[in-house]
Amino acid sequence: MPATVLSELRSPAADPGEGVLGDVLSRAAREGPGDLLLSSPGTGETWTAAQLLAAARAVAAGLLRDRPPGARIATCLGNGPAPVLLQLGVALAGMTLVPVNPRARPAEVEHALRLSGAACAFAAEEVAGNPVADLCAAVPGVDVVRVGDDWSAALPSATPGELPVVDPESLAQVQFTSGTTGRAKGVRITHRAMVVTGHAFAGRLGPVAGRTWCNPMPLFHTAGNVLGVVGALWARAEHVVLPFAPGPVLQALADRRVTLLSAAPTLLDLLAEQGPGELPDLRVLFTGGMTVTPAFVDRVERVFGARLSITFGMTETCGAVLQTAPTDPDPVRRGTVGAPLAGTEVRIAGPDGDVVPRGTPGELWARGARITRGYLDDPAATAAAIDAHGWLHTGDLAVMEPGGACRVVGRLKDMIKTGGENVSPGEVEEVLVEHPGVARAAVVGVPDERWGELVVAFVVPAGGPGPSPLELTEHCRERLSPFKVPRSWRVVDDLPMTASAKVQRAELRRIAAGAP
Template identity: 35%
Template sequence: MRNQGLGSWPARRAAMSPGRTALVFEDRPVTYAELHRRILRLAGALRDAGVRRGDRVAYLGQNHPAFVETMFATYVLGAVFVPLNFRLTQPEIEYQLRDSAAVALIHAQPVDADISVKIGLQAYEAFLAYEPVELDEPVTHDDVACILYTSGTTGNPKGAMLTHGNLIWNCYNLLVCVDVASDEVTLVSAPLFHVAALNQCLLPTFLKGGTSVIMPAWNVDECFDLIARHRVTWMFGVSTMFAGLAQSPRWADADLSSVRNLMTGGAPVPEALIRTYQERGLAFCQGYGMTETAPGATFLEARESREHVGSAGLPVFFTDVRIEGSPGEVLVRGPNVTPGYWNDEAATAAAFTDGDWFRTGDLAVIDEHGHFRIVDRTKDMFISGGENVYPAEVEAAIFEHPAVAEAAVVGVPDEKWGEVGRAFVVPMPGSHLDPADVPAFLAGRLAKYKIPVYVDVVDDLPRTGSNKVRKGPLRERPL
């Protein structure tokens, strides 16, 4: 095959294991052979609609087999996949579509954007009414496979480019750390537009010929039901998802006997929650990484989870990780690291140091066993329910309120979400600003998880000698 990227995977899997179940959605199984045919039909339809090598193809919607088919069809064509966060507001989605210059969009929710090919899921099956035609576009490991948007500290999202090689090497790293088997039944319960659900669960399972059980959206009861009904062996979740399972009245009697591995990331997991699962004989595989590292950088294998509770683990097999100082910024180098940001040379240059070491912006210490422990973030970003929130973006939106003179946003601890936003707002002289006005103003402008839960109206903000806002004292203020 000339296509040496992920676009060749469906054909290879269909040849090796045509009758195995690739996907299960709403209890309907799809074999690898069936999935391959559907991907070729979609690729043919997109090609006839004008999609060419290097073009961007976007997907917007909850988890669905159409996400998987659109992704692989895009890779078959040598095009670039752009998965969009369905939780974002219309203006945020439109920005990402414009920035990526997407020529095609498969969507499950309405979107107002000028795109050449725009197919809703209701018309999706009709769009696939093509005879499967074998396609073999030349694709190398260095070609860009996807663009995943991460909010920038300047307020504008940045499109992190991941190559086919980045994704493949990340799979290799994951398979070294986790004993993924050919009979794996993986519950894909986190959103597929997230790098972890996509690259740490779906793709490694596909590579091994296992089965991915796709949940449209997270639901505690449905999770318990699917684990028992399909004998799920592996799942990924952020800490809020695992906390929800442990807090459910079904927890004590739930049938989890099939589960071999639990994997988490996105934010530190409270040690008490880890021990709750260990008491059920279940171990967490914990990892640290980010979109730009595809995402694995360090990993704590299940066999070490009891001895090193709360650790982010060791560098993954094919990747180098170090820190500068102690605590120091985490730097990552390896074949899984992004080549840079889409159409943003300045951000790309700023993201690397000493040549090819990627600057994560996170602070860590390394213990006597060589394990990394993430202690803080050099950037102001915080994580709420597994979602990255960048204060600069939220502050920019608050500034649009006519009664606001200044604003500063920090993350504060929250039992349910890990962290939530707290905004300190200075009103315009002579203006009255009620704290409730800010969340109401942001509704529809920002995704719900970005909107601050707490709002303090203050007379001024603490500043440095160079007039920059000092966020440390704001984080320390009692609620």
């Protein structure tokens, strides 16, 4: 009998050679000073590596003129060059960045600024109709710098002298979780975590990703400002930053001859519906934030003519733990979220905490340099998420395949218990989107006196009125055990999403339960 192979894997560490974000920028400027590293289709501006380093140093000097190293600087901005230069300048100054969602509501803005202790906030006048600067100005004790169309005039600038030496273990950012339930927690992210994650991400993509990366992912989130900003610096790629809108993004892909596009699955769906046309330079699509199906992988690769790379991660892991490579075999790319990134340990644990055999579902745990140092001013939440041995308990259910790649099959807290049986929402959703009339689907459980919970499905039609509940029921019955088939159907125009493009299941449960 062959020995049981357990679901635990340590990916070999790859020393990036640099410890803090400023070092990665300096390396890029040293190795290729004339390389184009940042471009803004919205303003028409570009920066070479040497110019970007000089601009970031000037921002750092301007910040240090008014505040000491260690100060916390908030940004509440839409995508563009300003948040990138502020991120780099804050890092060089030895300060801590606090990126805030520019579409956040007043209570969310106040919570982020107060919890982080931000001394200053660089805020747009408005983003998508949200009066961001006014919301920040309403929080006592925060100096607000209003950033309008002339964004460069709003950024601090001074002749740089000697900048502080920054400790790799010092706090680089406080980012806020998506907040699908309860108040958002402040996630503490170190310089080392950002540097090793950006390095591993760029390494997993490899040369096939090319040297022009388009990033419409939000720059207040790890997908945008760690995987995007830091990853592009490591790759010495032109980082094309702009807000997401299908038309401008498709135009940028053609005009900048983009080789890699980062976009959440829902955004890729929207672009695919537009019909991207011929994009001969595009080689890789990068996505994450929610489970995708083999059918989704096949469709977007066919529409865009590029390979898909998928990541699993969360704010607490700098955005990435597992990732498929564009060169992975089809079964890995189509059916998993890949193997652990360099320097990461992954374990699939059973309810007792013991490692389960490969092929057996359990909770995904992760450990390594990219893991958060905990939640800001919340030791109880930190202890609940990270155990005494440094393992982050993600709350995600996963299966490790024989080769080491992992499949995420659901969330522990999202597991539906009906009639004594467990139902994984992800399994039902995967079956639903196989129906040609379904574009997207989300499944939740609602309390029921007799069954414990009932399975409720929310369906976004692929076009027109979509399939009937009877048709969808029959579709599921052919593919699922009876207890997994949804008992109630809701046809909706779209699914409520968080800022990081994750389905707000708590909101769907509220709607399904008939709450006002």
